[in-house]
Amino acid sequence: MEKKITIADIARMANVAKSTVSRYLNGGSVSEKTRRKIDTIVSDYNYQPNALAQNLKLKINHTVGVIVPRLDSTAQVEMLRGLDAANDEDTFLIVNTYQSVARELAAIEKLRNQHVSGLIILTANITDDIRDALKAFDVPVVIQGQDEGDFHRVLMNDRQAGDIVGQYAMSLTPKKVLLLTIPEQQDWSIGHERFTGVYHALADYDVTTIHTKFNIDEARNDALRVMSENTFDLVIGATDRMTIGALQAGIATHQSAKYIGFGKSDLSTTVTPHLTSFEYDFYETGKLMYNLLKNVRENNPSEKQRLVFDGQLVERESTQNFY
């Protein structure tokens, strides 16, 4: 088992100067003779440069920080997968912040200290504190889901999604509609943008809106409370999980309705009925974010980039019949 060996060790063994070894490693001019000497030593000892020292000296760093608020969200994990798929040379420093602003600020500091060469933020809710911390960071930042002019960003076209779902909802001519969402302070795109079109389209309908959480169980419980008192014939949830929670509540209260969700995951086609859902391809979004970051690093554009990602409505059983 080879010990870790440094450039100085190689230099000593080969009877040359450190600088020569470095030149050898970086393709500078070295004579054939010394090249061979160094060559054998390097491979004998399986020399690997110390990335820390390199980064310190070169001030470049093939490390990208990724801040992800939740690992239990299909969308987030899909984006991670996409990031990873598009990545060819960087390693990712991933920090999970559990949607806590304090943890997020700490994460930003940490990544700053690690001198990452870029930052990808999957957080949906950029608070003032976070914005300031990010701006103090002299490194390209790509965010997602929030239309912040200060940063490069990839946006889900939630406005359009809401319009499409709103129109579609109208076409179902519902009598009584239940909407499940989250407070807009918590996630502007999901809590506000995504439902704008829906509110608009259903302005003249009998609509009840409740706030819930991102997971199935809480959504079911919250839905249960209203569904045990009222009967709905159309339920729209801001995410698939919420919608599934409501669906379970609907089954438990023996009422029949149509269901529409947002998102893209295995869940929508394992649940019975299969869920009609407005789907975004988060995997592709992730790829896009990484490529955007890469592009920014290489070309250093003067303007902040703004990419918008469209989704599409996928009709499945849950809006064909009543469940």
Next chain:
Amino acid sequence: MEKKITIADIARMANVAKSTVSRYLNGGSVSEKTRRKIDTIVSDYNYQPNALAQNLKLKINHTVGVIVPRLDSTAQVEMLRGLDAANDEDTFLIVNTYQSVARELAAIEKLRNQHVSGLIILTANITDDIRDALKAFDVPVVIQGQDEGDFHRVLMNDRQAGDIVGQYAMSLTPKKVLLLTIPEQQDWSIGHERFTGVYHALADYDVTTIHTKFNIDEARNDALRVMSENTFDLVIGATDRMTIGALQAGIATHQSAKYIGFGKSDLSTTVTPHLTSFEYDFYETGKLMYNLLKNVRENNPSEKQRLVFDGQLVERESTQNFY
């Protein structure tokens, strides 16, 4: 927007030596007077130490490498969440290797160069190459799912799981059984250990075994091939996703069977019927792995640790009636 500032800058501004500033930062003895001088500068400029330089000098590193073969596996993601939950001071360098040995070896090199202070391997299949690469790594390594004496490890008690599921399967007195699994070379614990007890218990039964993939769609297609020719009354899949694929195939071919899976995810309770499943708490496993690593780092035990994690059978609808 403050520029990044170094210890030397602070020293200059405060009219002291670098060493004094460093001492101030690390709680050495500094007079009240200079302490105050430095204090204001540090907070004015929001000084943050360069972690690269620190790590280079100190040869310690609050960075842990995590190698995860697949990000589209609930189990893996849950373990990640657990790691993260138990973590208090490290940042994670996460590398996704897509189950490719080559990528995994590259990842190990990369993490080695980054001088991470520990390595957590979620890969289930440690090949000889990988074992060697890991052993050349002079840093604690914690692996999962494979009983390799060379490393600290956290094991799922797949042997016991198989026994329990096997016994349970017998109690259902099936006529014709379909098992879905993967080749044992691909994942020893899942492909071999997990089904040993099942094979054993069902030795005298009419059992068909097929190999498939980890995702629902492929499992459905593979299951469809055998299920369109034969009728089964008990199906056991090595993971929940496989079992769900088979369940869908069963529905498509209008046959009724009971279904048993392995794993723990939202899926088992969103699918209809809810899936009876042998469940491991991967979130806890992740926590355990991190704590094990931490423990090893602190106490440097001479023996490789071996922790075994039990799961439990959770009965749900899919074995109550025939679907």
Next chain:
DNA sequence: TAAGGAAATGGAAACGGTTCCAAATATCTC
């Protein structure tokens, strides 16, 4: 063979920290 240019090499400084050691200053005791 001497001069000239090109190629190869070594030495030293730098990146941003920490730490050892010796020197300077402060504090205490009689």
Next chain:
DNA sequence: GAGATATTTGGAACCGTTTCCATTTCCTTA
């Protein structure tokens, strides 16, 4: 107030690289 001791400080070396610059060595060519 001198001497002894404790506290604070500055200087220098070091971690493992890269790079600049000056020097040496090597080839050409007249």
